[in-house]
Structures are given as C-alpha cells and as structure tokens.
Amino acid sequence: MFSVTLSLLPAGIINGLMFGAIYALVALGLTLIYGVLHIINFAHGAMLMLALYSAYFLFKILNIDPYISILIVTPASYVFGYTIYRWGIGRLSGGRDQNILLITLGLSIILENSALFFFTGDQQTISLPYSYESFDLGFLYLSYPKLISFVASLVICVLLWMLMTLTDLGKAIRAVAKERDGARLVGIDVEHVFAVTFGIGVACLGAAGCMLLPIFYVDPYTGNMFVIIAFTIVVLGGMGSIVGALLGGFIIGVTESVGGLLLGESLGQIGISLIFILILIFKPTGIFGSKV
Amino acid sequence: MKLPFQSTFFMALGLLVAVLAPFGISSKFQLDVLTLIFFTAYLGQSWNILGGYAGQFSFGGVMFFGTGAYTSSILLSSFGLPPIIGIFAAIFMGALLGLVVGYLSFRSGLRGSYFALITLAFAELLRVLANSVEFTGGGVGLFLSYAPGLYNLQFTSPTGFYYFSLILLVISLAIAMWLEHSRFGAQLVAIRENEDAAEALGVDTLKCKIYAIMIMGGMGGAAGTFYAQKYLYIDPPISYSIALSVEMLLVTIVGGMGTVFGPLIGSFVLHTVNEIARHFISTPGLSLIVYGFILIVIISYLPNGLIGLFRKTQKNKEDNDA
Amino acid sequence: MMLEVKSLTKRFGGLVAVSDVDLDVAKGEIVSLIGPNGAGKTTLFASIAGFLKPDEGEVILNGTSITKLKPHKICKQGMVRTFQITQPFATLNTLENIMIGAYANTSNKPLAKSNAERVAEIVGMTSLLYQTADGLTVAARKRLELARALATDPQLLLLDEVMAGLNPTEIDEIVDVIKGIRDTGITIFLIEHVMKAVVNLSDRTYVLNDGKLIAHGTPNSIASDPAVIEAYLGHGAAKTMARG
Numbered sequence: 109m110f111s112v113t114l115s116l117l118p119a120g121i122i123n124g125l126m127f128g129a130i131y132a133l134v135a136l137g138l139t140l141i142y143g144v145l146h147i148i149n150f151a152h153g154a155m156l157m158l159a160l161y162s163a164y165f166l167f168k169i170l171n172i173d174p175y176i177s178i179l180i181v182t183p184a185s186y187v188f189g190y191t192i193y194r195w196g197i198g199r200l201s202g203g204r205d206q207n208i209l210l211i212t213l214g215l216s217i218i219l220e221n222s223a224l225f226f227f228t229g230d231q232q233t234i235s236l237p238y239s240y241e242s243f244d245l246g247f248l249y250l251s252y253p254k255l256i257s258f259v260a261s262l263v264i265c266v267l268l269w270m271l272m273t274l275t276d277l278g279k280a281i282r283a284v285a286k287e288r289d290g291a292r293l294v295g296i297d298v299e300h301v302f303a304v305t306f307g308i309g310v311a312c313l314g315a316a317g318c319m320l321l322p323i324f325y326v327d328p329y330t331g332n333m334f335v336i337i338a339f340t341i342v343v344l345g346g347m348g349s350i351v352g353a354l355l356g357g358f359i360i361g362v363t364e365s366v367g368g369l370l371l372g373e374s375l376g377q378i379g380i381s382l383i384f385i386l387i388l389i390f391k392p393t394g395i396f397g398s399k400v
Numbered sequence: 401m402k403l404p405f406q407s408t409f410f411m412a413l414g415l416l417v418a419v420l421a422p423f424g425i426s427s428k429f430q431l432d433v434l435t436l437i438f439f440t441a442y443l444g445q446s447w448n449i450l451g452g453y454a455g456q457f458s459f460g461g462v463m464f465f466g467t468g469a470y471t472s473s474i475l476l477s478s479f480g481l482p483p484i485i486g487i488f489a490a491i492f493m494g495a496l497l498g499l500v501v502g503y504l505s506f507r508s509g510l511r512g513s514y515f516a517l518i519t520l521a522f523a524e525l526l527r528v529l530a531n532s533v534e535f536t537g538g539g540v541g542l543f544l545s546y547a548p549g550l551y552n553l554q555f556t557s558p559t560g561f562y563y564f565s566l567i568l569l570v571i572s573l574a575i576a577m578w579l580e581h582s583r584f585g586a587q588l589v590a591i592r593e594n595e596d597a598a599e600a601l602g603v604d605t606l607k608c609k610i611y612a613i614m615i616m617g618g619m620g621g622a623a624g625t626f627y628a629q630k631y632l633y634i635d636p637p638i639s640y641s642i643a644l645s646v647e648m649l650l651v652t653i654v655g656g657m658g659t660v661f662g663p664l665i666g667s668f669v670l671h672t673v674n675e676i677a678r679h680f681i682s683t684p685g686l687s688l689i690v691y692g693f694i695l696i697v698i699i700s701y702l703p704n705g706l707i708g709l710f711r712k713t714q715k716n717k718e719d720n721d722a
Numbered sequence: 723m724m725l726e727v728k729s730l731t732k733r734f735g736g737l738v739a740v741s742d743v744d745l746d747v748a749k750g751e752i753v754s755l756i757g758p759n760g761a762g763k764t765t766l767f768a769s770i771a772g773f774l775k776p777d778e779g780e781v782i783l784n785g786t787s788i789t790k791l792k793p794h795k796i797c798k799q800g801m802v803r804t805f806q807i808t809q810p811f812a813t814l815n816t817l818e819n820i821m822i823g824a825y826a827n828t829s830n831k832p833l834a835k836s837n838a839e840r841v842a843e844i845v846g847m848t849s850l851l852y853q854t855a856d857g858l859t860v861a862a863r864k865r866l867e868l869a870r871a872l873a874t875d876p877q878l879l880l881l882d883e884v885m886a887g888l889n890p891t892e893i894d895e896i897v898d899v900i901k902g903i904r905d906t907g908i909t910i911f912l913i914e915h916v917m918k919a920v921v922n923l924s925d926r927t928y929v930l931n932d933g934k935l936i937a938h939g940t941p942n943s944i945a946s947d948p949a950v951i952e953a954y955l956g957h958g959a960a961k962t963m964a965r966g
C-alpha cells in the first residue's frame with residue numbers, strides 16, 4: 109500500500125505543479141490588489157467563479173474554446189474590476205480595513221447567490237475535443253488541457269511581472285503602492301491607478317478561470333475553496349510579492365496534491381488551512397518577504 | 401447595576417410578550433420562525449461580544465457552534481450522557497476552543513482582517529477534521545435518536561424549542577447588559593477604539609480579548625447543542641458552515657454592533673425580509689442577494705446599524721443616569 | 723530614585739533611534755527631555771513604558787526592573803505615558819475616556835465614575851464630560867490624554883508634548899495644571915518643545931540629539947550650553963553666537 113503511494117508521488121507532484129500555476133495566477137491578482145491598495149478582496153473567489161461561468165457560456169453558446177476565450181474574458185474581467193472599484197468599492201471604502209473585508213464579503217454573497225439564482229447550483233463541466241489526449245512523460249500521461257493551462261499560466265505570470273517592472277504603468281503602480289500621497293503630489297491620478305490595479309487583479313482571474321474550466325468544474329460555490337487557497341498562497345509568499353505568489357502557488361498546489369495522496373482525499377485538504385494558520389501565527393510577513 | 405425605569409419597564413414588557421406569545425400564536429410555522437429569530441440573535445450576540453464590543457471581527461464564528469454540537473451529540477450517542485448535562489460540556493469545549501484560538505492569534509498580534517481570516521481557516525480546519533475522523537461519524541454525520549424530554553432538551557411541540565431559544569436569548573441579552581455596565585465591557589470597548597491607548601492605561605488587552613473570545617465560544621457551544629437536539633442530525637458542512645459564520649456577523653452588523661439589542665433587531669429584520677421574499681419568489685439565492693446588498697449599504701452608510709437610526713440621543717442620556 | 727534608565731539603546735533596522743542613554747528621575751521632581759525633531763524622544767518614552775522592546779539596557783522603576791514588562795503591567799506599577807499624537811477612544815465621551823484610566827484601580831463603576839469626574843475637574847474638562855472624543859479640539863484632546871493618564875493614579879507621569887499645537891493662553895493653563903499635579907505628589911517626566919514652559923516647569927532637563935544625550939542640568943544652564951545650541955541651530959551656530 110505504501111509503495112503504491114510512493115510510486116504515485118512523482119505524478120502527484122507534477123499534478124500539483126499544474127494546478128499550482130493556476131493557483132499562482134489567482135493569488136497574483138489578490139496579492140497585487142493587496143500590495144497596492146492595501147485592501148483584502150474577499151470577493152476574489154466569487155469573481156473567479158464568474159470568470160469560470162463566462163468561459164463556460166462562451167463555450168456552450170458560441171462554442172468558443174476556453175483557451176481562445178482568454179482573449180475575451182481577460183479584458184472583460186479587467187473592465188468589470190475597474191468599474192466595480194472605481195464606482196463601488198473605492199467609493200464605499202474608507203475607515204477600518206475590516207470594513208473593506210465586509211464590503212467585499214457582501215459582494216461575494218451577491219455574486220455567489222446571483223449565480224445560484226440564474227445558473228442553478230448544478231456543477232458544470234465541459235469536454236474539449238482534445239480533453240482526453242495526453243502527453244507521455246514516461247511515468248505519467250499528462251492531459252493536454254493541464255499542460256496548456258500550466259504553460260499559459262506561467263506565460264501570463266511572466267507578462268504581469270514584465271508589466272509591473274518594465275512599463276510606465278507598472279512604475280506608476282509601484283509609485284502609488286509605496287507613497288500614495290507623494291504620487292498624488294507629482295500628479296498621478298491615484299484613484300485611477302487604484303482602479304487599474306484592481307482591474308488587473310481581476311483580469312488575472314479572468315485568465316485563470318478560462319484555464320481552470322477545462323480541467324475543473326464550476327458551480328456557484330467554486331470560488332469559496334479558492335478564497336482560502338489564494339489567501340494561503342498570499343500569506344505564504346508575503347502580502348504583495350509577485351514572486352512569492354508564484355512560489356507559493358506551486359508549494360500549495362504540490363502540498364494539496366501530495367497531501368491528498370498520502371492522507372486521503374478528505375484529510376488531505378487539511379494542509380492548506382493548517383499552513384495558513386501556522387504562517388499567520390509564526391511568520392505573518394510571509395516566507396519570501398513582502399513587496400510589490 | 402442600575403437601569404433607568406423606562407428601559408426596565410420596556411424590557412419587562414417585551415419579556416412578558418415573548419413568554420405569552422405561544423398562547424397567542426396558533427401557527428406552528430410562525431412559532432418556528434420566532435425560534436429561528438431568537439436563535440440567530442443569540443449567535444449574533446456571541447459574535448457581537450468579540451466583534452461589536454471588542455472590535456475583533458471573526459469570519460469563522462461557526463467553529464464554536466460546530467464544536468459544541470459535536471461535543472454534546474457524541475457524549476449522547478457514544479456515552480449516553482443526557483444533553484441537559486452535555487450542553488455544559490459543549491459550553492466548556494466552545495470556551496476551550498476560544499482559549500486556544502484566541503491565545504494563538506492574539507498573542508502573535510493578529511488584528512483586523514488577518515484575525516478575521518485566521519478564524520475562517522480554523523473553522524475550515526475543524527470541518528476537514530470532523531469530516532476525516534471516525535468518532536464524529538465522518539462525512540456521514542451523526543444521527544440522534546428522537547426521545548423527547550427535558551433531560552434530552554427535546555420537545556414534542558415547537559413551543560418547547562421556542563422557550564429554549566428564548567432562554568438562550570435572554571441569557572445573551574443579560575451578558576451584553578452586564579458588559580455595558582462593567583469594567584470588563586468598558587475595557588473591551590477601549591480595545592476596540594484604540595488598543596495602544598488601552599494598554600497604556602493598564603488594560604491587559606491580551607487577557608481581555610481572550611476572555612471575550614472564550615465567552616463567544618461558550619455561547620456558541622450551547623447553540624450547537626440546541627441545534628443538534630432540534631434537528632437531530634449534524635454533519636461537517638452543517639456544523640462548520642461558512643454561511644452560519646456570515647449570518648452571525650450579518651445580523652449583528654445590520655442591527656448595530658456593540659449594542660445590547662442590535663443582534664436581535666438585525667435577526668428580526670433579516671428573517672422578516674427573508675420570509676417576505678420567500679412568499680413572493682421561492683427561487684434559491686434571492687434573499688441572500690438582498691442580504692449582500694443590505695450588508696454593503698449598512699457598512700457604507702449606517703456603521704451603527706439600524707439601531708443607530710434612533711438611538712443616538714438615547715445613549716448618552718442613559719449612560720449619564722447610570 | 724523613582725526611575726532609572728541604564729544604557730538604553732533602541733534600533734530600527736540600521737537606524738539607532740536611542741543610543742546608550744542613562745538618566746534618572748527622583749520622586750517629586752519635574753524633569754524634562756528636550757531635543758530637535760527626530761532626536762528619539764518619543765522612542766525613548768515608548769521604550770521606557772514598555773511599548774518598544776529596548777535592544778540593550780535596563781529600565782528600573784522604584785528599584786525593580788520593568789524592562790520586560792508589558793505596558794499594562796507598568797501602568798499597574800505606577801508609571802503611565804501619554805501619546806504625542808493623541809489616541810482618544812474616539813466614539814466614547816470624555817467621561818468614559820477618563821473612566822478607562824480610572825478602571826486601572828477599581829472595578830466599581832460608580833467609584834471609577836467619581837474618580838474620573840474628580841480628575842476632569844483637575845484638568846478643567848468638567849464642561850466637556852459628555853462630549854464625544856472625536857469632536858474635541860486639539861487642546862481638549864491633549865488635556866484628555868493627561869486626564870486619562872492621571873486617572874490611573876500614577877506615581878510617575880510621562881508626558882509627550884502635551885503643549886504642542888496649543889496657543890499661549892492654553893499653554894499657560896496647562897502649565898498650571900501640571901504644577902498642580904506635581905503638588906499632589908506625582909513625579910513628572912515630560913518631553914517638551916515650548917522652551918518657556920520647560921524653563922518655567924522643570925527642575926532638571928536632559929537634552930537628546932540624534933539618539934544620544936548631549937547635555938543635562940538645570941533648564942537655565944542648558945539654554946546656554948554650546949552643544950545644545952549647536953544641536954538646535956545647526957552646524958557652527960554655537961561658535962557664531964560665541965563670537966557675538
């Protein structure tokens with residue numbers, strides 16, 4: 109029994125890395141928003157769920173491949189994020205950080221139950237023509253969707269990193285993250301930059317949703333499980349750290365996958381909450397420090 | 401503690417009406433709704449002590465409820481201990497869990513959103529554990545047998561559970577009133593308003609916060625026993641449901657945080673909204689959408705909750721009389 | 723000695739905010755601590771009162787070390803600080819604010835209330851008792867800081883710039899209040915910028931610059947100390963002044 113488990117280990121690790129890349133993308137959005145705006149977006153999971161549904165309906169109704177949908181859902185998510193921050197969260201915020209947490213909690217309740225209301229609580233999955241084709245690694249077959257999602261997530265992470273470090277927009281965002289009052293003084297439209305950042309954070313979810321759909325499912329509550337995962341990655345990697353989010357994503361992906369293998373499906377989930385708690389208690393600044 | 405005559409009079413009147421209500425209400429359904437209102441108000445009050453008075457918001461308040469439910473249910477099903485004693489074990493375990501969670505989080509200086517999220521993680525952790533170990537019945541859950549009787553805290557008619565919930569509610573109101581008139585309560589409020597200043601003025605902030613979460617835990621534990629005996633079935637998703645954690649904070653914030661009657665008012669209003677909404681449209685999710693909007697509106701425009709609308713002047717007057 | 727600070731050092735990363743400071747305050751004295759902005763005065767107070775952990779050194783109150791104690795414990799031992807940036811309990815009224823201080827010594831509400839009222843009278847806030855703290859003026863907030871600390875019934879009060887931002891009349895009033903407090907037997911250690919008040923109030927003065935104590939003596943001797951003038955007015959100022 110134990111040797112069987114052991115022989116599955118490499119496959120478990122690879123599988124974990126595949127999901128880890130998508131987790132990283134989800135966490136990246138969260139950590140970016142936190143790093144710049146210093147707010148915790150509790151609706152992050154619900155927004156991911158929305159992206160999953162968008163990709164789902166684009167596939168069901170217009171028959172668009174989810175990997176193509178990235179080009180539609182990502183910009184749409186950006187617009188959604190920009191709008192909801194500029195004319196919603198940004199206006200309503202102010203005061204204690206817990207208030208933002210509660211407002212975004214309210215938002216996630218609304219999104220989740222709207223999905224329940226309009227799309228019912230049924231789990232939806234899709235199958236692509238190449239869903240069951242796979243790539244032979246020697247010790248395991250890797251399905252094409254997983255492989256594509258993995259590579260695409262990494263590409264997007266790198267693009268985001270380049271956006272943040274190489275472009276003027278990235279510089280403006282980092283200036284605002286560091287010194288919002290100073291940035292305001294030199295004429296940067298801080299509210300606009302905040303909304304842009306929030307938009308980019310949600311856009312990450314748009315892309316993640318498209319890549320998650322072919323290898324996962326969607327129902328109104330899908331977001332819930334991702335909230336804890338994303339928060340765990342973010343505290344693990346250090347609030348606001350892009351590299352930390354990427355590494356954290358892989359760590360959590362592998363922990364979850366290997367934990368499930370060793371401890372069984374049910375108890376395996378314990379790893380994530382446990383890591384979250386231990387990190388918060390013993391090293392609240394994260395393992396990789398924190399900065400944008 | 402001295403209370404002004406007027407408030408005492410209205411509270412006595414309210415209690416009298418609540419006690420006599422079952423004689424006037426013939427509909428089982430309406431009595432059940434009232435029971436639910438009292439029960440949620442009670443849970444809201446437990447959240448209010450730590451969240452409203454001490455300013456430490458938790459997103460995982462359900463963990464005490466679930467732990468209490470499992471405690472008395474396991475004691476009953478495995479050891480035959482009657483719930484009328486089991487409820488005290490549930491209170492004890494809830495408070496003990498509060499001690500552990502409070503000590504670990506507050507000692508490492510977690511506040512604000514971080515504290516809220518770590519409580520959520522603790523609740524998730526316990527849900528997964530309850531799902532995985534054997535003595536909780538795992539994912540299958542625990543079925544309790546139907547054996548009405550006071551020692552089992554089970555009743556043949558809704559009236560029994562109505563009084564049970566009323567007693568819980570009255571106890572929770574008494575605790576909140578004690579807070580309003582005690583040093584401990586004042587110190588919790590001081591921590592909420594400014595933790596550094598409180599510490600400078602001799603408030604043992606760590607100890608106060610831990611006591612507050614232990615009270616919350618004990619109250620939640622008793623609620624778990626109530627639920628288990630009323631519905632005779634618990635499983636991990638019910639016992640550690642995020643939805644119940646949200647409901648606790650929702651009724652309190654809507655009614656008014658840090659006030660004695662806030663959770664009751666919030667619970668009353670939200671359940672009424674829910675029943676009315678259900679009357680017209682019975683699609684799942686609708687009332688929760690409305691709840692979500694209410695939460696956002698209250699946080700943004702009415703930080704003192706519904707009670708803040710008509711309490712402003714009242715408060716100072718009462719305090720000065722006290 | 724009421725308070726003894728022995729070679730206390732406090733660093734923030736690479737910055738040495740307080741460097742090897744020794745000082746003492748005797749019972750019944752009013753001692754002041756002056757120095758330019760950023761000298762480390764507030765940091766020193768915070769390290770003494772248990773809000774910051776000193777990297778080195780020791781703090782001794784009435785003969786026992788309090789270096790590792792938390793602020794609330796230090797408060798119970800008779801030393802309490804105020805905050806330069808006032809930290810009121812914003813939604814509570816003046817009376818309730820002061821009562822939090824009074825609760826340090828009693829759990830009895832009526833007693834805490836009457837103590838708070840008495841303290842409010844000492845600092846001249848009786849007419850503001852039922853005003854919520856977030857509606858108070860700067861001057862009133864400074865008084866509230868003082869009142870809350872006083873309500874804990876301390877032996878030693880650490881006051882951090884309670885006169886900053888006040889007009890001359892208000893300063894004169896608070897100087898009288900502080901003298902009154904001293905006359906009731908409470909020892910006072912204060913940070914102050916207003917020189918007139920420093921000279922008027924203090925028995926002794928310490929001068930802190932760049933984290934180091936550079937002078938110590940009576941307020942008048944300090945005012946003519948070249949090192950102090952140098953610290954305040956910048957490079958070469960002392961020489962220029964000496965040349966006349």
Ligand SMILES: Nc1ncnc2c1ncn2[C@@H]1O[C@H](COP(=O)(O)OP(=O)(O)O)[C@@H](O)[C@H]1O
Binds near residue numbers: 737739759761
């Ligand atoms: N929490 C802190 N972290 C880092 N540096 C600090 C902190 N508090 C104060 N400082 C720095 O320590 C120095 C002394 O500050 P402070 O004690 O406030 O001076 P003062 O009260 O004499 O004006 C300043 O350079 C200040 O920037």
Ligand SMILES: [Mg+2]
Binds near residue numbers: 763764765
């Ligand atoms: Mg200072």
